[in-house]
Amino acid sequence: MEPFVKTQIDNGIATIAFFHPQGNAMPGIQLARLAADITSAGADADVKVIILKSGGDRAFCAGASFDELLSIANEEDGKAFFLGFANVINAMRKVPKLIMARIQGKAVGGGVGLACAADYTLATTAAAIKLSELTIGIGPFVISPAVERKIGTSAFMHLTMNATEFYDAQWAKDKNLYADTFETVEALDDAVATLAQKLATYNPEAMKLLKQAAWAGTEHWDTLLTERAQMSGSLVLSDFTKNALHNFNPK
Structure with a gap:
């Protein structure tokens, strides 16, 4: 299958799906399209609720494209790379529609950020x-505000410090x-369809105000996530990270 980002609107429900054959690891061009589709659905008066999902039957999202990570040559490129997920997360929090995420398989790095940035x-x-991220000398700085907001700082640190370990779905639910x-x-x-269909019948203004209330205090995230992208973009050029990337992918 070819990579895609596509949106389908049916009975007030916008389903935004993305796919990449490399475990749904998203290159920058697809992340930009995903952010644009989320923003567009949020501005569409016919849309009452948004579902975010990925294609395939295994990984939900393996994070950002490793091939693009390897190609970073300067801080400007590094910042642009890490802004990919930052822009999607900011789009998710700012749209006036509730977003449901459907996670069918493993989520790594930025994929965890998407799961946490959804409202449900x-x-x-x-x-x-x-x-x-720590295994290659950087950190999950861009997604950390969304992850910490969802699961708390202690659980976020558990995930971050045990950087080689998967935490199972029961842990994530707990x-x-x-x-x-x-x-x-x-x-x-x-379950996703049942709840989405119910939400599509509710008062859009009430859901808009609920979204605003739930995300109160995050108005500074446009600036914050840009600063975090700059931080990561600098770290990725370090000797430690270059060596780690070389060892991980010798070619």
Whole structure:
């Protein structure tokens, strides 16, 4: 399958789906399209609720494109690379529509950020999570505000410091990242569809105000996540990270 980002609107529900054959690891061009589609759906008067999902039956999202990470040659390119997920997270928090995330498989790095930036997240029991950034000499700085906001600083530090370990879906549910988990993708899809259909019948103004109330105090994130992208963009040029990337991908 070819990479894609696409939106389908049906009965007040906008389903935004993304896919990349490399474990749904997202290159910058797709992240830009994803942020644009989220913003567009949020501005569409016919849309009452948004579902965010990925294609394939394994990984939900393996983070940003490793190929692009390897190509970073200067701080400007580094900042642009890390702004990819920053822009998606900011789009998710700013749209006046509630966003549900459907997590069918493992989420790593930026994928965890997307799951945490959604207003309501449902997953399968196969949807383990990992923050592996420390292993290559950087940190999950761009996504950390969204992750900490969802699961708390202590749980965020557990994930970050145990950078080689996956934490299972039950752990994520216990930490309030997942509202519920399901044994099969079919059961997950039924639950997502059922709640989305209910939300599509509710008062849009009430849901808009609920979203604003829930995200109060994050108005500075445009600046904050840009600063975090700059921080990561500098670290990725360090000798430590260059050596780690070389060892991880010798070619």
